[in-house]
Amino acid sequence: MSTRRNWMRSRSRPRAIRPICPRPCSPCPMASTLLYVRHMVCSKCILVVRELLVELGLVPLRVELGEVELLGTQQVIDWARLQQRLEAEGFALLDRLSPQQRLVVQIKEVIAELLRKEPAALRSGHFSRLLSERLQRRFAYLSDVFSATEGLSLEQYVIRQRVEEARCLLRDGTLPVGRIATVLGFSNLGHLSRQFQRATGLSPSEYRRQCLLQASVATLSDSGASG
Template sequence: MTLHLKYDLSQTYKSVIEFVLKNLSIDYYLVNLNEIRLKEALDLAQKVELQEQLSLFNISIVDDQKLSLVQRVKLLINFYLEHKEVQTKNVSDYLSEELDYSYAYLSSLFSEATYSSIESFIILRRVEMAKDLLLKTDKSLTEIAFDLNYSSVAHLSSQFKKTTGLTPSAFQRIIQKRNSINPN
């Protein structure tokens, strides 16, 4: 049996953070998706317990402010790609405005921390989203290209093949064959 789930990633994240902090009786203010202001400093035992609880959800405390900013860039890119209403701006302007840093600084910091460019990260995320849509919907490649804001089906297909080594249709055939062999 397969269950298909719908969720808002940012809301899910906020709910997890609120759940953990309330269970540990920690007073806080959620600044943004990856920044929390605590009303009181934590002692070592509290910090260890908080990290242990967050790690159950694959969330970790980042002590390095630059790494935290890179994480915020990733979260904002995911939000940007998932919400058409913010795609009226180009991604560089969106990131600069949301984070109050120049795009050149953000790009340099991102590359230094991840050994990849913001543009490459965006391409990888869009291809992952295309793979999810191919797997979980009956949408045509044209519809998927439109949904993901590609200029054309050829552009989507080209990036898909460069990233995965397969064309989107070859990817679909492999998945369909795998599902027919293993119909879980």
Template sequence: MQLYIKNMVCDRCILVIKEQLEKAGIPYNNVNLGEVELDKEPTPQQLEVLNKNLTAIGFELLDDKKDKLVEKIKNIIISLVHRNEDSNNKKLSAILEERLQLDYHYLSNLFSSQEGITIEKYSIRQRIERVKELLTYNELSLSEIANQMEYSSVQHLSQQFKKETGLTPTKFRELKENTRKPLDKV
């Protein structure tokens, strides 16, 4: 059995979910971004306790099939962007179709209707947040960041960054304050 959880965006989220599953007495096999593979079906009481505890810390159990699918799309994008998962130079649409075994047009329409933005826009926002993170570390040149993030050029990265943030990457790097967003708020 699978549980789907909204707002899981990082490895720390996975640790928190594991703790909550243990507190609720729900045995599990594996926890990934947005998904929990359970050993066995939990009781309604266990699910109620888990849901209450998750809601209190900003997570949400998903029941609706469409919500689960949108969360899967988000988690694939987050894995590709923030975990440097290799895309083998495939287009995002091809990756989503391959992993979810559904037509991209259906996925795109569903995502847009549920989230109010396109998959492409969501992906761009995630990429820009990752670029902000890399700029904040100040360990890589802009050219290295563009290459790592699979931008066609530094110019393309800079244009997209400025369009999303209102700043050039260089100006952002010079700022003392951190204007990055938590991934679940992107």
């Protein structure tokens, strides 16, 4: 009887299960490496970095603003070549991010998302409240950290991003200038024109004419070469 009780007691007691690695001496084939890249500020940067990694024979699992996850361990990465290629494109490889740098990356991610989905939210009053809500920090603190880390104010950065997007749309040539102002959330065409001219030295219309002229010259050059 006692034997049966002992057997039942041993059956009811859970046993620890040790994981068994099929190849304990070799690296896991699904291991990944996390690295940080500075100066990634927009969706175009993400595409450039992803293409660069693929060209180097690496497998990007995830590419976000400031952060990249690669398939494989650190040993499979040619760090010198990777850093050289990133620097040639205007980026910089970081060993790790400080808490302040990580916060700046999050701020840039919010700005990039708003520029894609809700550009009108980048107007100063609405943006400060929205950013504080998203990151659960006071806007004054976020602004101070951003300025100290990046060397320019958060407002200046937002203006640069909006102007850069305006340049892309002007080069594309499909939308009227007034429509571009509306799409990017500027209060009116005059507001876009003032910020655009302050950043580039040209009005939006002058910039578009310049782009069209350069495109025409390039087309003529190609035609002459083919002829």
